[in-house]
Amino acid sequence: MAILTSDLKRLGDVRAPKGFADRVLAQAGMADSYARFETVLGPVYVAWNRHGVSAAARMASGAEFEDWFRHEVGRSLAPAAPDAQLAEKIEDELSGKRRLRFDLRGLTSFEQAVLRKTLEIPRGQVRPYGWVAREIGHPAAVRAVGTALANNPIPYFIPCHRVVRTDGHIGNYGGGGPEAKAKILNMEGVQLKRLQDLAAKGLRYEGVRSTRVFCFPTCYHGRRAKEENVVLFHDAAEAYAAGYRPCKDCRPAVA
Amino acid sequence: MESTERVFERMVREHQDRIYALGYALTGNRQDAEEVAQDTFLRAYRALITYPPDRVHDLKQRAWLHRIALNVFRNRVRSAHPRLVELNGSEPDHGSGPEEDALRHMELDELACRVAALPPRYRDALVLRHVQELSYAEAAHALGQPVGTVKSNVHRGLKLLRGEDHGDPNE
Numbered sequence: 001m002a003i004l005t006s007d008l009k010r011l012g013d014v015r016a017p018k019g020f021a022d023r024v025l026a027q028a029g030m031a032d033s034y035a036r037f038e039t040v041l042g043p044v045y046v047a048w049n050r051h052g053v054s055a056a057a058r059m060a061s062g063a064e065f066e067d068w069f070r071h072e073v074g075r076s077l078a079p080a081a082p083d084a085q086l087a088e089k090i091e092d093e094l095s096g097k098r099r100l101r102f103d104l105r106g107l108t109s110f111e112q113a114v115l116r117k118t119l120e121i122p123r124g125q126v127r128p129y130g131w132v133a134r135e136i137g138h139p140a141a142v143r144a145v146g147t148a149l150a151n152n153p154i155p156y157f158i159p160c161h162r163v164v165r166t167d168g169h170i171g172n173y174g175g176g177g178p179e180a181k182a183k184i185l186n187m188e189g190v191q192l193k194r195l196q197d198l199a200a201k202g203l204r205y206e207g208v209r210s211t212r213v214f215c216f217p218t219c220y221h222g223r224r225a226k227e228e229n230v231v232l233f234h235d236a237a238e239a240y241a242a243g244y245r246p247c248k249d250c251r252p253a254v255a
Numbered sequence: 256m257e258s259t260e261r262v263f264e265r266m267v268r269e270h271q272d273r274i275y276a277l278g279y280a281l282t283g284n285r286q287d288a289e290e291v292a293q294d295t296f297l298r299a300y301r302a303l304i305t306y307p308p309d310r311v312h313d314l315k316q317r318a319w320l321h322r323i324a325l326n327v328f329r330n331r332v333r334s335a336h337p338r339l340v341e342l343n344g345s346e347p348d349h350g351s352g353p354e355e356d357a358l359r360h361m362e363l364d365e366l367a368c369r370v371a372a373l374p375p376r377y378r379d380a381l382v383l384r385h386v387q388e389l390s391y392a393e394a395a396h397a398l399g400q401p402v403g404t405v406k407s408n409v410h411r412g413l414k415l416l417r418g419e420d421h422g423d424p425n426e
Contacts, residue, residue: 009388011276012276027293
């Protein structure tokens with residue numbers, strides 16, 4: 001075979017394989033990697049980069065997740081092998097241990113504040129939207145908190161399902177609708193029926209006679225009290241009037 | 256001015272085929288080509304983020320990337336273990352096309368192999384000039400050699416590849 005320079009030129013016409021650029025960008029930490037992980041919630045697609053986990057969603061396929069990610073987060077995304085270490089951290093995180101870091105770049109500082117605050121809500125407990133708003137210093141922005149939580153790019157891991165309405169309605173859920181929200185809360189040990197019964201009667205706080213402290217009904221501290229020592233309150237003013245102070249842990253009201 | 260990350264992203268998208276082709280001609284197979292190309296861009300990125308913005312801006316990207324790729328490739332060769340060549344299933348993105356494509360694909364692989372097997376100094380010069388179609392000046396810059404040396408190495412490389420070079424008795 002007589003090799004001509006035109007043959008050599010054809011060698012130069014080979015193209016990089018599909019997805020090459022995205023893989024390079026992912027390795028440089030500029031695009032995110034993603035994989036499907038089996039979790040207690042079923043299969044979940046999780047995206048991550050060197051800053052931490054950046055998105056999660058339950059989707060039918062990787063392609064669907066990629067579309068959603070590019071639209072929501074706006075970065076490139078490349079499939080990767082599901083990292084065993086990450087899989088372990090994901091499992092721990094979903095069972096209540098804090099092991100993951102999260103990448104919230106690209107969200108507004110308000111959205112970031114909402115999500116970081118939501119991360120503080122312990123497993124098995126819930127807080128009202130107004131609580132998040134007050135805690136981050138925007139007590140009037142209850143609706144905006146709802147919007148920020150609805151757009152939470154990392155549901156399940158940043159537990160937006162633990163933020164509920166004070167009227168007993170469970171509230172909306174970006175991670176699969178109210179039914180999914182109820183299911184996850186049940187799994188975490190929240191007694192939704194009891195919460196809804198209390199809310200229906202307008203009872204929002206629970207005080208303990210012996211300590212004179214009032215809490216949100218799901219707060220860990222209230223749970224140890226004997227039934228006969230529990231007092232219920234409609235609002236903070238009523239609790240204060242009865243000589244109770246707000247719990248320092250769940251902070252049902254500003255002390 | 257554009258952020259370094261934006262510059263890098265554009266650089267990858269713009270030069271990925273070129274650098275992959277360079278890796279392909281140097282290594283003679285597609286899997287190694289991808290590794291060389293990937294390492295090249297990652298090294299470029301690590302260098303880029305340490306550069307001041309005007310240096311990033313003025314960079315002659317094509318020649319710069321070729322130079323990095325050559326270094327990556329040479330360092331690989333130095334530390335290389337003998338490779339097991341996988342005959343099946345190593346190229347998921349290719350080979351599923353029509354028969355002529357597959358044939359063309361094989362011919363190309365064979366040629367790449369022959370180029371890759373040339374002695375390094377002829378091969379590198381030849382690849383930069385005739386596969387990558389760099390000018391002699393650019394190739395000389397990427398190789399860190401005088402233009403005259405590159406020209407004679409390209410010439411010699413071509414002859415070797417065509418089997419016309421029967422050795423110089425005075426050498």
